Amino acid sequence: MKVNFFVTCLCDAVKSEVAKKTVLLLEQLGCEVEFPEAQGCCGQPALNSGYVEGAKPAMKTMIEAFECNDYPIVSPAGSCTASIKKYPEFLADEPEWAARAQKVADRFYELTQFIVNELGVENVGAKLKGRAVYHPSCSLIRKLNVREEPLKLLAQVEGLEMVPIKNQETCCGFGGTFSVKMAEISGEMVKEKVQHISEVAPDYLIGADISCLMNIGGRVSREGRPVKVMHIVDVLLSR
Template sequence: MKVNFFATCLCDTVKAEVAKKSVVLLEQLGCEIIFPEKQGCCGQPSLNSGYIEGSKPAMKNLIAAFEENDHPIVTPAGSCAASIKRYPEYLADEPEWAARAQKVADRLFELTQFIVNELGVENVGARLKGRAVYHPSCSLIRKLGVREEPLRLLANVEGLEMVPIKNQETCCGFGGTFSVKMSEISGEMVKEKVHHISEVQPEYLIGADISCLMNIGGRMTREGRPVKVLHIVDVLMSR
């Protein structure tokens, strides 16, 4: 199967290994990766801040970049996927662009969603020994409806014990620009999240959204918590 890969800004600038491992994993699962070189930022930061008009050039650029073919589009970032899924709404006053946006959105999948639902794979042969907590990001569970897919993949990782925490699905406090504009509230939210994680003494914190992992991981580092932060693709590529 031919698949377009959407790398996202965070992968490009701070977590390149997540993008690389995602590509390798998809290739191991039988996908041929296409990387449209004209892709850029999806506009999420400005969209989340309400600057819809100012975000339209970025949206249109991304739409055009992925119109090169009709193959599925896969990304390891749920928050970016959720933003693109709303493009038709943002471009509603330009019907032609809204229709083009809908076609792109319909082909777009978050990585675990694609592996489980489109490829029909729940066991990728990964091995990782230890106790872990999974953080379900708001973008995945609330915006994309991706709740069980990451858990199914993690359940099949040999040696990995997944442990629940209190208020597991509560927001970590990042929320994009929310963490800047409402920094005091955001800080208290991530402190609470880290407290609940620390109660069960895991070796790993696993998530499928880089931004949330950076937020929670940063707090745990400041508190001196000995928990290793992993994107889910890091786990799925462990052997």
């Protein structure tokens, strides 16, 4: 199967290994990965702050970039995928663009969603020994309704024990610009999240959204907790 890869800004600028590993994983699962070079920022920071008009040029660039073919589009970030899924709504006052946006949005998948639901794969042959906590990001569970897919993949990782925590689905406090505009509230939210994680003494914290992992990982590091923070693609490529 041929697929397009949407790299996202955070992968491109901060976590390039997640991007590389996503491509490797897709190739191992039999996909031929295309990378439309005209892609750019999806406009999420502006959209989350209410600057829809200012984000429209970025949205239109993304739409044009992925109109180059009709293959599925896969991203290792639920937050970016969720933003693109709302393009038709943001462009509703421009019917032609809204229709084009819908066609692109319908082809967009978050990585675990694509692997489980489109490829029909739950066991990728990964092996990782230890105890782990999974953080379900708000973008995945609330905006995309992707709850079970990451857990199905992690359940098949040989040697990995998944352990629950208190208030597992509570927001970590990142929320894009929320963590800047409401820094004190955000700080208390991530502090509580790390407390719940630490109570079960895991070896790993696993998530499928880089932004949440950066936020929680920063607090884990500041507290000196012995927990390794991993994007789910890191786990799925472990052998």
